[in-house]
Amino acid sequence: MPFILIIIFLLLFGSCTSSIRQEDFENIPVVEGYLRKGEPISIKISQQIPLDGNGAVHTLDNLTLVLYEDDARIELTSQGNGIYKSTSLVQENKTYKLSFEYNNKITTAETTIPSEPVDYEQSVTSIKGFNPNNLGMGGGFPSLTSVVLKWKNPNQGYYIVVIENVATTLELINTNSESNNLSRAFRISPTQGTSIEIRPMQFTYYGNHELRLYHVNSDYSALYNTGNNTSQNLYTPTTTITNGVGIFTGMSHKTLMLNVYK
Numbered sequence: 001m002p003f004i005l006i007i008i009f010l011l012l013f014g015s016c017t018s019s020i021r022q023e024d025f026e027n028i029p030v031v032e033g034y035l036r037k038g039e040p041i042s043i044k045i046s047q048q049i050p051l052d053g054n055g056a057v058h059t060l061d062n063l064t065l066v067l068y069e070d071d072a073r074i075e076l077t078s079q080g081n082g083i084y085k086s087t088s089l090v091q092e093n094k095t096y097k098l099s100f101e102y103n104n105k106i107t108t109a110e111t112t113i114p115s116e117p118v119d120y121e122q123s124v125t126s127i128k129g130f131n132p133n134n135l136g137m138g139g140g141f142p143s144l145t146s147v148v149l150k151w152k153n154p155n156q157g158y159y160i161v162v163i164e165n166v167a168t169t170l171e172l173i174n175t176n177s178e179s180n181n182l183s184r185a186f187r188i189s190p191t192q193g194t195s196i197e198i199r200p201m202q203f204t205y206y207g208n209h210e211l212r213l214y215h216v217n218s219d220y221s222a223l224y225n226t227g228n229n230t231s232q233n234l235y236t237p238t239t240t241i242t243n244g245v246g247i248f249t250g251m252s253h254k255t256l257m258l259n260v261y262k
Contacts, residue, residue: 029060029102031246034220037113037253041067041074041086043098048245059083065100092116092252102244109241109248114157114215116252122211123148126259129173130200147258150195151213158221160214161188161196163258167207173260177204190221203260214253223247 032044043065047058059082067074069091076084090096090113098109127145149161164185172182182204188196203209219240240248 027103028105029100029107029244029246031098031107031109031241031244031248033098033109033111033246033248035090035096035111035113035248035250037090037092037116037251039090041076041088041090043067043076043084043248044082045084045100045102046082060102063100063102065098068097069094090250096248096250098248105243107242107244109244111217111219111240111248111250113250114217114252117159117213117215117254118152120149120151120213120254120256122256122258123150125257126261127200129203129206129260129262131173131262132201133174133176144200146197146199147211148195148197149211149213149256153192153194156192158190158192158216158218160190160216160221160224161198162210162212162214163187163198163203164210164212165203165205165207166210167205169207171206173204173206190216190224200260206260206262209258209260211256211258212253213255214251216251217249219247220249220251 028048030046030048032046035041045060045063045065047060061078061080061082063078063084065076065084067076067086069088074086074088076086079085092113092115095110095112098107100107124145124147127147130144151159153159162185170184184205186202186204188198198211
């Protein structure tokens, strides 16, 4: 599973485990639908719940979800734990429409899958990792090469870069760090630009890294920038969901590789 899901993956994110206050409670579903080009469809449906003291999570199973890819109907089956899946692969530039009945209301959502990034390229394929333990007596920062990522963006779309170490064995750059609390991945905030620079000191581990550039929709970017990037953000109504809250959005990506060496 790509890290973006975890962003979602973390990101964005996570599963809906937060409770809400009794006075704010409204019995409507929470939709978590991140449709990624080239991957099977998976959608999670859960329920807003008032604060009950034990952090219980209420997922909604055995609903009848109807999903259309343009005019073609796609069957979704309940997998348990609020997850509904199809083996159909998401297609770029297609519009997906979701609907289902819950609590005597019809919940609907719609999204279009963005096209893949165009002319995605990197300035270098390897860089030297920055280890602050090797500064020596003189101190100061050494002159190290950064990696610059570029792509075309004629329509001022939204892009997010996710960097993940994919080495079989993780090797810390800064051995004084607490490895138990360090992720093998990090991300760059959404941008409508055409390039970003990633510096050596941003990397935690040596080894090969995937540089994934995601072309996302504006609602995903807005969710990322809301509050502290927790699942509680999913309770904020979005413009794409009627009679429900959460997010139903699409994305496409391309991947480059970078080696961080000693």
